[in-house]
Amino acid sequence: MALTKTTKLQAVNTLLSNIGQAPTITLDTTNPQVSMAERVLDEVSNDVQAEGWVFNSEPGYPFHPDKETEYINIPDSVLRIDAPRGVMLDVVVRNQRLYDRIVHTDKWKCSQYLDVIWNLPWDDIPESCKQYILIRAANLFAMRATGSTEVAQYSEREEANARAALMEYETQQGDYSIFSNGQGMNPLRSYQPLDTLWRF
Secondary structure: OOOOOHHHHHHHHHHHOOOOOOOOOOOOOOOOHHHHHHHHHHHHHHHHHHOOOOOEEEEEEEEEEOOOOOEEEOOOOEEEEEOOOOOOOOOOEEEEEEEOOOOOOOOOOOOOOEEEEEEEOHHHHHHHHHHEEEHHHHHHHHHHHOHHHOOOOOHHHHHHHHHHHHHHHHHHHHOOOOOOOOOOOOOOOOOHHHOOOOOO
């Protein structure tokens, strides 16, 4: 039998069942417990994805300035953004726009290629990451909904195992090694005499 991916509705129902609440058939509801469960799930998903994983990281992503305002508007789905290593650029996001901390401006004449960490929607998250988010969210929701730390149904070992499964996915998909990063580039430079010897 084929395994199906965990939907957001299923995840919310897991959070509800964790405190003995009946499942819901839709997320579009005025039930405060359902709304709270969905908010907690989104909160934990945001926190986990902000760590930066191979599935939501994108190096050298192009951002183009508006032709009239010269602003580079940053989407809400961007969790972190930074200039690639070795590029003389110090950028942050201010007022939802890309800001240069060195030149002190948010005006840009040309496109910028930056390393981005995205906040992906639930359906685009790998299953191993969903399970880790689900376990963390279930315990957090249980504590918030009941006000007790004794209601958590998932143990520290279960959370650690879910984290380990996510890390296994990360290392397999990232193709990391001591000789190259996930983009196939070698971050280590071997010794070369010209680095230390100057000939006149």
